[in-house]
Amino acid sequence: AQSVTQLGSHVSVSEGALVLLRCNYSSSVPPYLFWYVQYPNQGLQLLLKYTSAATLVKGINGFEAEFKKSETSFHLTKPSAHMSDAAEYFCAVSGLNFGNEKLTFGTGTRLTIIP
Amino acid sequence: NAGVTQTPKFQVLKTGQSMTLQCAQDMNHNSMYWYRQDPGMGLRLIYYSASEGTTDKGEVPNGYNVSRLNKREFSLRLESAAPSQTSVYFCASSPLPRQYFGPGTRLTVT
Numbered sequence: 001a002q003s004v005t006q007l008g009s010h011v012s013v014s015e016g017a018l019v020l021l022r023c024n025y026s027s028s029v030p031p032y033l034f035w036y037v038q039y040p041n042q043g044l045q046l047l048l049k050y051t052s053a054a055t056l057v058k059g060i061n062g063f064e065a066e067f068k069k070s071e072t073s074f075h076l077t078k079p080s081a082h083m084s085d086a087a088e089y090f091c092a093v094s095g096l097n098f099g100n101e102k103l104t105f106g107t108g109t110r111l112t113i114i115p
Numbered sequence: 116n117a118g119v120t121q122t123p124k125f126q127v128l129k130t131g132q133s134m135t136l137q138c139a140q141d142m143n144h145n146s147m148y149w150y151r152q153d154p155g156m157g158l159r160l161i162y163y164s165a166s167e168g169t170t171d172k173g174e175v176p177n178g179y180n181v182s183r184l185n186k187r188e189f190s191l192r193l194e195s196a197a198p199s200q201t202s203v204y205f206c207a208s209s210p211l212p213r214q215y216f217g218p219g220t221r222l223t224v225t
Contacts, residue, residue: 009155034213036216041219042218042219043119043205043216043217043218043219044158044205044207044216045216046213046215049213090157090158102148102160102163102173103148103158103160103214105157105158105159106157107155107156107157108155108157
């Protein structure tokens with residue numbers, strides 16, 4: 001069984017400020033972890049993924065996330081927010097169950113950038 | 116390479132009507148999925164297909180049926196639409212371990 005909790009359904013940051021979106025997971029097997037971004041009226045795009053290699057994962061658009069097993073966390077960060085980062089962000093977890101790689105999504109965090 | 120495509124983009128149905136949402140992928144992926152997205156609830160899995168010829172229920176399958184027509188296509192059918200099925204529907208396909216998403220179908224049931 002697996003689950004994801006995203007703390008904060010809405011986060012607002014000023015342009016140029018640090019972005020921190022929180023994700024905690026629960027998984028009975030070693031997890032794969034993902035962050036997806038959804039821009040208005042679009043599908044989901046993969047930002048980055050953790051697949052048991054390096055614990056600090058770099059993604060597109062300057063985002064990165066760190067896998068911390070002891071804290072069961074996979075928080076998403078970006079040092080300096082840009083107006084184009086305004087979107088909804090979803091954390092997701094998948095178990096290592098090949099041939100049945102279902103994703104479980106968090107409820108999402110809507111990021112607003114203040115000019 | 117179009118990725119994952121979905122039709123239609125928008126649809127309005129009356130309660131009790133039926134319709135089929137179409138999804139196709141050109142990436143030769145074995146696994147395909149249907150999700151619904153509702154405000155504050157993230158994406159919830161309706162049905163998935165791990166390979167051609169197989170389908171399995173996800174978290175919220177009631178009121179839906181699916182067909183994996185071939186490796187490329189995975190359709191979702193609403194036999195008798197209800198207002199509770201108003202949602203945005205996403206299809207996805209998957210090589211291990213990530214998923215690729217289509218642009219979505221916005222469905223309103225009145």
